[in-house]
Amino acid sequence: MNKATRMLSADELARQHDFSEQVKLLWAGRLNRQPRACVATYGCQQNEADSELIRGMLVDMGCTLTEDENEADLVLLNTCAIREHAEMRVFGNVGALSHAKKRNPDMIIAVCGCMAQQQSVVDKLKKSYPYVSLVFGTHALYRMPELLFAVLRGEKRVYDIEGDEAGVILEGLAPVRKEGVKAWLSIMYGCNNFCSYCIVPHVRGRERSRTPEAVVAEFERLVAQGYKDITLLGQNVNSYGNDLDGACDFAELLERVNAIPGDFRIRFMSSHPKDCTKRLLDTMARCEKVCKAIHLPVQSGSDRVLQAMNRRYTAAQYLELVSYARAVMPDVAFTSDIIVGFPGETEEDFVQTLALIEQVRFLSLFTFIYSPRGGTAAAELPDPIPEEEKKRWFDRLLAAQNRISREENEGMLGKTVHVLVDGVSDDAQYPLTSRTDGFRLVLVEGDEAMIGQYADAEITKASTWALFGKVK
Incomplete structure (x- = not known):
């Protein structure tokens, strides 16, 4: 392994777990209930995977996860920096959260991920969004319990965008x-x-x-x-x-x-x-x-x-x-x-x-x-x-x-394809989504009990974006 790369040590994991326990006691005691956390993810599948690790740490800190920003005690935006449009979406949503912050002054608003690893973004957050309490980059993801504890202890604005470009390998964190x-x-x-x-x-x-x-x-x-x-x-x-x-x-x-x-x-x-x-x-x-x-x-x-x-x-x-x-x-x-x-x-x-x-x-x-x-x-x-x-x-x-x-x-019309049923669609006639081995989207008839099952589907209709089939 590259000598510059380091694994998260058992001591580091134990240290962050101790912070998780302190966050759990302090936050729940202050609210007199379990805190609620909302994680919004922007960008690529790697960000989705990172958000799963973040949710795991939040659960370890005693949080209940919610999709509703308005009921959350913590709203965390895991951001993407690959294109300007993605950054503008984040800044727009951070701006919109100012109203929720006014309704709930104790709400913690956090920004993490690729945008937060850039000094120019941090400078803009400091100048234009003073109600953002916590900002940390990709290299500090595993330190979230420690950083959140600092916010709960009264630090108004906590930033961590430092980190070695060699990075760390995130083992020992349990994703949700x-x-x-x-x-x-x-x-x-x-x-x-x-x-x-x-x-x-x-x-x-x-x-x-x-x-x-x-x-x-x-x-x-x-x-x-x-x-x-x-x-x-x-x-x-x-x-x-x-x-x-x-x-x-x-x-x-x-x-x-x-x-x-x-x-x-x-x-x-x-x-x-x-x-x-x-x-x-x-x-x-x-x-x-x-x-x-x-x-x-x-x-x-x-x-x-x-x-x-x-x-x-x-x-x-x-x-x-x-x-x-x-x-x-x-x-x-x-x-x-x-x-x-x-x-x-x-x-x-x-x-x-x-x-x-x-x-x-x-x-x-x-x-x-x-x-x-x-x-x-x-x-x-x-x-x-x-x-x-x-x-x-x-x-x-x-x-x-x-x-x-x-x-x-x-060209797939009339053919039979093997699919894995993986979810629900918005189409009343074809209420289930499925994928072929080659990742073609196939909407099929059936009920939700089929989700997670393999099936053979005869293709009866085709559009630009999807195939439609009848399960045989």
Whole structure:
């Protein structure tokens, strides 16, 4: 393991547990009841997994969890910094909480996560949102009991955005997951890639992998608890194990969890194309519990733009990966991310991106207009592209992908697919949601007793966003 990376020690865990006990006694005694806590999560699946750890710590501190901010004694916003829009949503919601704070002056408002790891955000919170009592970054997540105790003891504003970029590995914290079929399982933290547009390495630190033994043990617990669709999470899962001195890479980790007894599916995200190997794709094909679906962010179809983004692969290399994956897994489904309007992008660059999505025919795309992030290399680049042009490109990309998604879904009409029923929908005729191995959304008939069960569904209707089926 990288010598700079450290595990949470037993002493640190015990120290934070002592603070949890003190918070429990002090807070419940002051309120004469159990405190209520609301956690609002913004951004990616890694943030969702972090919020599960946060909820676990709150329960350990004696809190009752609620979804209603108005009845909460603590409202904690776990934030995302990857795009300006996400930050504006957070600031808007923090502003709206001022009314709740006036109604309940004892309410504690806290901001944590990726935004809180940035000094510029902390400065803005200090200046414009004085009623925010607690701010802590990604590196201080495990110290939340200690920080909350300081607030309860009377410190008006508690901030902790310090931390070593090498980071820590969060073992020993018990997450509180939502009941259901699906679960997130973090296998690593941080990122070493420094794509020129991306803030993640700056706010989440360097890559650090959990041991395969820890991952397998948690996976086994999830299976025992009844979860059937388990996603392995990392900013770049393909580089898992690079800091483990050869003990285990991601392909071997997939083999290990695939060997766990039980009836479940394995997914993972996200993958970086430069680290996606034929060996990994062969392993996916061979492991029967690993879903034949890959989220493989391409970001652009232009080599010139990819180089400016510091992605370290070409469009041809990306297409070669897709071709090989389809050779060994004929039914594999691809999803991806694409940024339009990167500084210096031209119409020719954009047309190359359109050509790539036509060739790959992604199941779906997450599409974004470039958003400069302070502290990244791309933020220093001149950006001569008019906003109207970026919006036109975005609309053209969206229209092309919507057509592809609709055509791909219409090609499923009359076929029978194997699905895992995982929730309820808003459609009265098709009240249940389900997913195929390839992550296609299928709305099906039936009642809630089917949730958590596998079924075969005949596809009777298709739209851009979903398939509709009758359970056979």
